[in-house]
Amino acid sequence: MADFTWPWYYNFPPFFTLQTNSEVRRSQLESWCGLVLRWARHCNVTSIDVASCSSLPVFSNAEVGRALPPEGISVVLHELAKRGNLEWTDKSKTRGQVLWLSTGAWADQLYRWAQATSKVNTVCTLYELTQGDESTDQEFFGLSDDVVLKALRLLESQGKAEVIETPDGTGVKFLQS
Amino acid sequence: MDRWYWTDSSMMPGEVAKYSCACKRLYDGDDRTSYEDGHLSITNVRLMWKHPSQSKSLGLSLALVVLVEEETGGFLSSAKLVIHLSPRPPEQPDGPVGKSSNAHIKLAIRQSDLQTSLSQLQAVLSDRAWVSSSFRNLSLNHPTRGNAPKAPRAGILGIERALEAKQQAANESISSAFEDLKQLMVQAKDMVALSHNIAARIKEQGHDSSSDETTQFRSCLLSLGIDDPVTRDAVGSTNEYHKKLANEISSALTIPVQEAGGVMLLSEVYCRINRARGMQLLSPEDVANACSLMKNSKYPLNLHAFESGVQVLQLSSLSTAKLVKETRDLLENECGGRDGFGEGRWRGVSAGEVARLAGLPLMLAKERLLLCEREGAVLRDESNQGLNFYPNYFDALEA
Numbered sequence: 028m029a030d031f032t033w034p035w036y037y038n039f040p041p042f043f044t045l046q047t048n049s050e051v052r053r054s055q056l057e058s059w060c061g062l063v064l065r066w067a068r069h070c071n072v073t074s075i076d077v078a079s080c081s082s083l084p085v086f087s088n089a090e091v092g093r094a095l096p097p098e099g100i101s102v103v104l105h106e107l108a109k110r111g112n113l114e115w116t117d118k119s120k121t122r123g124q125v126l127w128l129s130t131g132a133w134a135d136q137l138y139r140w141a142q143a144t145s146k147v148n149t150v151c152t153l154y155e156l157t158q159g160d161e162s163t164d165q166e167f168f169g170l171s172d173d174v175v176l177k178a179l180r181l182l183e184s185q186g187k188a189e190v191i192e193t194p195d196g197t198g199v200k201f202l203q204s
Numbered sequence: 205m206d207r208w209y210w211t212d213s214s215m216m217p218g219e220v221a222k223y224s225c226a227c228k229r230l231y232d233g234d235d236r237t238s239y240e241d242g243h244l245s246i247t248n249v250r251l252m253w254k255h256p257s258q259s260k261s262l263g264l265s266l267a268l269v270v271l272v273e274e275e276t277g278g279f280l281s282s283a284k285l286v287i288h289l290s291p292r293p294p295e296q297p298d299g300p301v302g303k304s305s306n307a308h309i310k311l312a313i314r315q316s317d318l319q320t321s322l323s324q325l326q327a328v329l330s331d332r333a334w335v336s337s338s339f340r341n342l343s344l345n346h347p348t349r350g351n352a353p354k355a356p357r358a359g360i361l362g363i364e365r366a367l368e369a370k371q372q373a374a375n376e377s378i379s380s381a382f383e384d385l386k387q388l389m390v391q392a393k394d395m396v397a398l399s400h401n402i403a404a405r406i407k408e409q410g411h412d413s414s415s416d417e418t419t420q421f422r423s424c425l426l427s428l429g430i431d432d433p434v435t436r437d438a439v440g441s442t443n444e445y446h447k448k449l450a451n452e453i454s455s456a457l458t459i460p461v462q463e464a465g466g467v468m469l470l471s472e473v474y475c476r477i478n479r480a481r482g483m484q485l486l487s488p489e490d491v492a493n494a495c496s497l498m499k500n501s502k503y504p505l506n507l508h509a510f511e512s513g514v515q516v517l518q519l520s521s522l523s524t525a526k527l528v529k530e531t532r533d534l535l536e537n538e539c540g541g542r543d544g545f546g547e548g549r550w551r552g553v554s555a556g557e558v559a560r561l562a563g564l565p566l567m568l569a570k571e572r573l574l575l576c577e578r579e580g581a582v583l584r585d586e587s588n589q590g591l592n593f594y595p596n597y598f599d600a601l602e603a
Contacts, residue, residue: 036601040552041583041594048580051598058601091549093587 043093133178205232209299223324233306248333449494552592
């Protein structure tokens with residue numbers, strides 16, 4: 028996997044200090060969210076633990092000697108959660124699942140792929156979706172099962188798919204909408 | 205032995221008996237004397253020796269004592285205190301011995317009294333009670349002579365008179381001090397007039413003499429200040445006084461403020477205006493009140509309070525936008541442009557550096573940076589190296 032190319036502002040020291048000017052801060056947070064998501068997608072990071080966040084390379088740049096302080100990290104994570112790119116997996120908000128696309132966007136992609144590969148009205152396993160030969164060029168290739176399942180459940184509620192639980196694993200049947 | 209003097213057996217005022225014991229014999233140096241079977245008293249200022257059959261005592265001022273030693277007794281000799289003495293002072297009253305070659309005396313006392321008397325004696329010696337003013341005259345005085353200066357009449361009347369005399373003396377010294385000051389002020393007016401004359405003459409002479417000395421002299425004369433300062437006495441109401449002061453401050457300080465870059469701390473305003481007035485000094489309160497009137501555009505200078513509470517006078521022509529732009533330009537120069545100083549590196553600038561580069565007081569430099577931050581022109585960078593500032597390049601950020 029190629030190294031993640033950091034944007035110029037990753038080397039700009041004030042980027043690692045939360046700005047006090049509200050307008051400046053808004054654009055700064057926006058950049059932070061974008062950077063974290065792009066980085067997470069590149070490195071296939073799906074879950075984040077608040078306690079160990081500060082050791083992630085995205086939040087600290089040893090080269091310029093700057094790191095986003097814990098308060099800053101928490102502000103960024105909450106902003107991500109507000110945008111639906113992060114879902115807390117526990118009530119105390121110490122662990123979260125990173126969704127570099129929202130559940131709805133994943134669902135769209137899955138359904139479009141199913142249509143494109145004539146999978147409508149057939150049953151697929153989750154393994155086929157995320158590890159199968161036909162989806163290697165898809166963004167959800169290698170995606171964790173629970174994210175995919177969440178997207179499928181959404182499709183199910185829209186009447187576009189039916190999730191089938193079998194003892195061997197979980198499958199899905201895409202339906203004609 | 206010639207340091208002993210005759211005295212009656214009463215205590216002097218302020219004198220306190222500390223210890224007493226039987227004293228078998230006095231020695232002049234190592235020689236026995238006939239003064240035996242007496243009684244020794246140690247007070248806080250002297251030693252007294254009295255024979256029971258006599259009404260008079262022998263006294264010895266402790267001020268003369270140099271050193272005290274003990275001499276333990278033996279089978280045939282008694283215990284003794286050995287006291288080394290400084291020479292006999294001339295004003296000392298008569299004693300039993302006119303002249304003695306010995307610089308020490310001995311007191312024979314009981315062995316059991318030796319330790320206590322020695323420690324008591326050393327205690328009063330280290331207290332040095334005779335040094336205090338009440339004893340300075342008394343320590344050697346023979347009460348029977350009666351030549352001590354008479355104390356002023358005691359009682360309430362005496363105290364009142366003493367107070368009155370003191371007050372009068374204080375008044376005299378104060379008024380004589382102010383006499384000098386008044387004269388100085390009268391002459392200062394003449395001096396100011398003279399200096400204006402000279403300044404005018406120099407101006408008339410034109411620019412031909414442009415040597416440094418002349419220029420300096422001229423600028424000294426021209427900055428001599430305000431020749432007719434506004435005073436509270438000259439103006440009736442306090443309100444009017446402050447208004448006139450505001451006029452005076454704005455006319456006197458506009459040029460210095462311009463030279464200082466358009467902004468001046470109120471503390472410096474206070475110093476400068478008092479420097480310009482010379483004698484009729486203003487209180488900080490009056491300056492602050494006068495400056496607080498300078499808020500509308502009527503005055504060339506305006507009072508401006510930063511959020512931190514720091515107050516400054518600034519030119520009313522000074523615009524925030526211009527200040528912000530100047531500071532931002534300065535930062536861009538120091539920190540590096542949008543691409544940084546090569547390899548995408550930037551350098552932060554602290555308030556101290558800005559103060560040095562822009563020739564501002566530190567407090568003003570910081571306020572200016574914070575102002576720029578509020579305006580969104582600069583960014584802060586808090587790290588373990590302190591608070592630094594960078595120009596705001598976030599407009600090029602991407603989501």
